[in-house]
Amino acid sequence: MKLSALIGLPVIDSTGTRLGRLEELRAVDGVVTELSYGPAGLFERLTGRAQPLAIPWSRVVRVGDAIIVD
Numbered sequence: 001m002k003l004s005a006l007i008g009l010p011v012i013d014s015t016g017t018r019l020g021r022l023e024e025l026r027a028v029d030g031v032v033t034e035l036s037y038g039p040a041g042l043f044e045r046l047t048g049r050a051q052p053l054a055i056p057w058s059r060v061v062r063v064g065d066a067i068i069v070d
Contacts, residue, residue, distance in 0.1 A: 001063075003032070010066040011037040011055070022067055026050075032057045035067070 003025055011019040020038025023045045027033060033056065036044050040053040055069050062068040 006063065006067065009063075011035070012066050012068050014061065014068065014070045019069075026054065035060070 006022055006025065009022050011022055013019060020041065022035055022037050023041030024036040025032050025034070026036070034054040035041075035057060036050075036054045038053070044050055059069045060067060061070050
């Protein structure tokens with residue numbers, strides 16, 4: 001799966017609460033480290049200015065029709 005295919009997927013926590021849509025992936029040396037989502041992620045995507053709201057990639061439990069985080 002290409003990483004670009006993840007953009008726009010819903011981000012859902014382990015209790016089933018929808019957090020928003022994935023807007024940006026952050027990487028260091030080609031390794032994904034964080035994802036940003038929802039309105040703050042959209043702001044980052046449109047302006048290029050990072051927002052403090054992000055989830056570490058290590059919290060991703062599953063990727064499918066949605067991104068599930070713990």
